[in-house]
Amino acid sequence: MNKLEKANQYIQNNKQKVTNRPFFHFSPEIGWINDPNGFCFYQGEYHLFYQYYPYDIVWNDMHWGHATTLDFVHWNHKPVAMANDKVYDANGCFSGSAIEKDGKLFLIYTGHIDPNIGFDRDEPQIIERQCIAISEDGINFKKYENNPVIGEKELPEGYLICDFRDPKVMEVNGVYYCVLSVRNEKRRGEIIMFKSSNLVDWTFYSSIYQSKEEENILLECPDLFRIGNKDVLLFSIMPCDPEFQAEVDNKTAYVIGEMDFEKGIFKTESDGLLDYGHTFYAPQSTEGKNGERLLIGWMHRWHQTTPPKEYGFNGMISLPRKLSIENHRLIQQPAIEIEQYFNPSAIYEKIQLNAGEKIDFKGERTGYLYMSVSSSNTERFTVELNKSETKSTRIEVDVENTMISFESDYSSQDQINITDALNANEDLTLEFFIDRHSIELFINSGEKVISFTAYDQDKGKDISILGQCNAELKQVIYGTFCHENTLS
Structure with a gap:
């Protein structure tokens, strides 16, 4: 042989x-x-x-x-x-x-x-x-x-x-x-x-x-x-x-x-x-x-x-x-067909989050999260993914300082800071693809991308969007992957 x-x-x-x-x-x-x-x-x-x-x-x-x-x-x-x-x-x-x-x-x-x-x-x-x-x-x-x-x-x-x-x-x-x-x-x-x-x-x-x-x-x-x-x-x-x-x-x-x-x-x-x-x-x-x-x-x-x-x-x-x-x-x-593979389970339009207010999703092991954010009426908010009682992966958006920060309790590596992440006078879009061991984040229709992997067995599944100061979310769509049983 x-x-x-x-x-x-x-x-x-x-x-x-x-x-x-x-x-x-x-x-x-x-x-x-x-x-x-x-x-x-x-x-x-x-x-x-x-x-x-x-x-x-x-x-x-x-x-x-x-x-x-x-x-x-x-x-x-x-x-x-x-x-x-x-x-x-x-x-x-x-x-x-x-x-x-x-x-x-x-x-x-x-x-x-x-x-x-x-x-x-x-x-x-x-x-x-x-x-x-x-x-x-x-x-x-x-x-x-x-x-x-x-x-x-x-x-x-x-x-x-x-x-x-x-x-x-x-x-x-x-x-x-x-x-x-x-x-x-x-x-x-x-x-x-x-x-x-x-x-x-x-x-x-x-x-x-x-x-x-x-x-x-x-x-x-x-x-x-x-x-x-x-x-x-x-x-x-x-x-x-x-x-x-x-x-x-x-x-x-x-x-x-x-x-x-x-x-x-x-x-x-x-x-x-x-x-x-x-x-x-x-x-x-x-x-x-x-x-x-x-x-x-x-x-x-x-x-x-x-x-x-x-x-x-x-x-x-x-x-x-x-x-x-x-x-x-x-x-x-x-470059995948989002509508074909992710069933929208929650859609929010024109949501105002004040400090301490949040939107929660009971997550799955996989998911798609889309957010359109008003840059002119938003100060700061945080997205938490893979959320359990004690751990999460956090993406903080600071509009005033045009910064997006990414850090995770499932990683020992330093926080990722993108200092020029927002465009003046333009709304911000975030697309998250959440799989069993990874997150891919596309910012402003792909102007910047952040990839993350973690094989931890204790990762949480829940998702939260938390207002740190005022945040105007024009649209939020959360969908779950609908072909989990087709994995070859």
């Missing part, structure tokens, strides 16, 4: 032991999940591949899991697409992307070699190179016989092969381009670009984005795409070395500008954060079936304790976000 067969057999024999999976956020049938990979629309459905270790709820030898969906709520789990079963990927099939060519689906991924994996990092022995696997049906993949396709020969001097990963491939005017994360000789992060006419023969093209030495960061999981007449470059940030862990948070960022493919230059015009929470990382985008740009990410709270082992799984994927650009900012709106 080979490694791929072994993984698939293990899943089938043990998946029934898994409990407490989320209801409308994708999670693996069993085991560990991290980065979304190969996110694409192929042969009439969305395909999601992902970093995967089926045998435990902690990171280990990376496989590529696989699932498909039409609506991002109902998922069909497919056989594991790849296992680390070749010399060039012996210690992991690391992250990558997918593209269709001649009706076939090509996966381009990082083959990871580290004979000391699981022990102290020994950089001279670590090699990361880019490899290809091909499928005619989108299910069964064969690794290219001449892998790797981008390695030491193609990587210029001044870059370290030990941190050279996460290929994201695109086609522009009949030419294939691939952006990659790399560590330079100053031990800092860069995003570089390679070029090909056929997906298998690649040459170095240019460095399109460089971090500053004083930032002390690596740039992972780059993604480059166009929205309207602008180009967008995404990347995830992590400390470049352990000594900087206390000063650098794991987070995701974007830059908007112009990619000159003729010269290999990216000109930045504006930038920002994709998510203000601590639990959104390694996002990947694709063109949707109607030409829209969709984005999903890995929901994971760094340095937290793992879920209870009896759950049998660890990790989730965010809701899909539809991307657009407004006023030099990247807008992210939830």
